[in-house]
Amino acid sequence: MVFALVALGLTAGAMTGAADVGRSRALADVRSRSENAATLALAVLRGELEKQRAVPLILARDPDVRRALVGSDRRALDEKFDAIAAETRSSVIYLLDRDGVAIAASNWDEPQSFVGSDYAFRDYYRQAMVHGTAEQFALGTVSRRPGLYISRRIDGADGPLGVIVVKVEFNRVEADWTALGGQAYVTDARGVVLLSTVESWRFDVERPLAPEAAADIRRSLQFGAAPLEPLRISHDGGLVSAAGLRGRFVEATEVVPTTDWTLDVLLPADRAIRSAQTSLQIAAAxxxxxxxxxxxxxxxxxxxxxxxxxxxxxxxxxxxxxxxxxxxxxxxxxxxxxxxxxxxxxxxxxxxxxxxxxxxxNRLATLGQVTAGVAHEINQPLAAIRTYAENARAFLKRDDPTPADGALGKIVALTERIGAITDTLRGFARRGDGTTEPTALADAIVGALMILDAPLRQAGIRPSLTAVPPDLKVMARRVELEQVLVNLMRNAIEALSASAAPAGGDNPAAPLAVGVRVEGERVVVAIADRGPGLTEPEVAALFTPFRTSKPKGLGLGLVICHDIVARFGGTLTAACRPGEGCVFTIVLQRASQP
CATH class of the missing domain: 1.10.287 (Helix Hairpins)
Structure with a gap:
């Protein structure tokens, strides 16, 4: 029970430790990927911004634009703006006169044309007239679509002539962000969400706005009638949860240069954490x-x-x-x-x-299966030792040393029996040094039979064993060769126990036979049973990992045996017939005689 409790504690500790380590590793990996994704998302956004900022700068110097501001034909300028907008993928390009009225626009032939609309109330017009350039992210009063308005003042000899405006919509940028595998959003200095791969987040705020700031935004119609509700994002232990999104995320934040914007990228973390924890827990088990x-x-x-x-x-x-x-x-x-x-x-x-x-x-698992039988075998001599010890004490009290000496001699013999059993099990549990050496085959077979003595007795099986010369040696490792023999004979015992026919049956042949023969430089060991046998598909899958016919088996025992024999330079094969049993044949290299 103490061993079971310690094992249970160690197992629980290993599972908990593996889960913690797996979570830490997964978070570190997702954090690194989120930082890389944020860098890539920032590059995409900056590329679009810098490309679009060049458009009003160039158009402000265009002679056609200046002529349109002083009264020349503006239809050709409309068509020119339309071509430039298509080439640069700008949403709209339009020209405002000094009073803020649109006199030319790339959408001149659309029902929602900007031509004739008054935009003097817009900050991007007023700031451009004062400072020369301006940028404002706002909701379109005509199109009702959000975008960034980039404006530049056009000066003449007598002062400002007007303002050229380019509206940029970021649908393509947001689509590129979606391909990163997570979610991304951009906020301005007030915490208002301007861009987002989650449409419902647009114009929400990261933190509550002051009443004056909210009123000013609504008065300017910058975001239309957006309610400016709080963006429900919570942070817990390095992970982020967001309303409307399933699971938890790792967040990476980048400041967008040349703007007062902040870019946040959220990559999902739950699946990576579960995967890392499961992997490490399986490895620990x-x-x-x-x-x-x-x-x-x-x-x-x-x-x-x-x-x-x-x-x-x-x-x-x-x-x-x-x-x-x-x-x-x-x-x-x-x-x-x-x-x-x-x-x-x-x-x-x-x-x-x-x-x-x-x-x-695998050896330890085998030892666990034979532990009950071994305990029974040890308990019998221990009970006898106690009886003989009490008899010896009684004889000594009566001053009769001769029978007392006989009882003590029997105690010595019984302790040697217990020592032989425990030495065999302790040697079986040890790990080999990894090198093959001449190994006495008879000793390995005797050791395997001693380990399986209790299961054999419990199953009522008396194996048949070919006489093996003591000097017959093979190239192997004693412990691992015993492991192979124990695995094969234990499988035979389980097959015989599961068979409907009794172990003895009407067949005079032994239900379990271990045969040894020498073929030149090879030694052949055959382990045959008269169990229920296997079908051809089952035989074909015997040495495939994790394929087993046992209800509680792992499908690794025969794979390990096959691998061990292969490292010895030998082979392990199986031949089975349904209803007639199985024969497992081990072929090993014979050790050269001294």
């Missing part, structure tokens, strides 16, 4: 990374390294025909290549360690 993922990573890096080797060779051949100035590039490419090769070697070492840890975890 399994102790190691999935073998297939590591193998795929190694193969991918190998292909990339080979591709770089080919590219480097081609570049080197071309550089031999060129000037010596290119040699520095080749040296840099070679340095990067060597670093990647070294990284691949380190990844291979980590993969080897991960495989060893997975094998150890």
């Amino acid at each position: 399994l102790v190691l990374m999935p073998g297939l993922g590591a193998a795929a990573l190694v193969m991918r890096r190998r292909r990339r390294a080979q591709a770089r080797l080919v590219a480097a060779a081609r570049i080197k051949a071309e550089l031999e025909q060129r000037v010596a100035e290119r040699t520095a590039e080749l040296a840099g490419a070679n340095a990067r290549l060597m670093e990647e090769i070294a990284e691949r070697g380190r990844a291979q070492e980590r993969l080897s360690d991960a495989r060893e840890e997975l094998a150890k975890a």
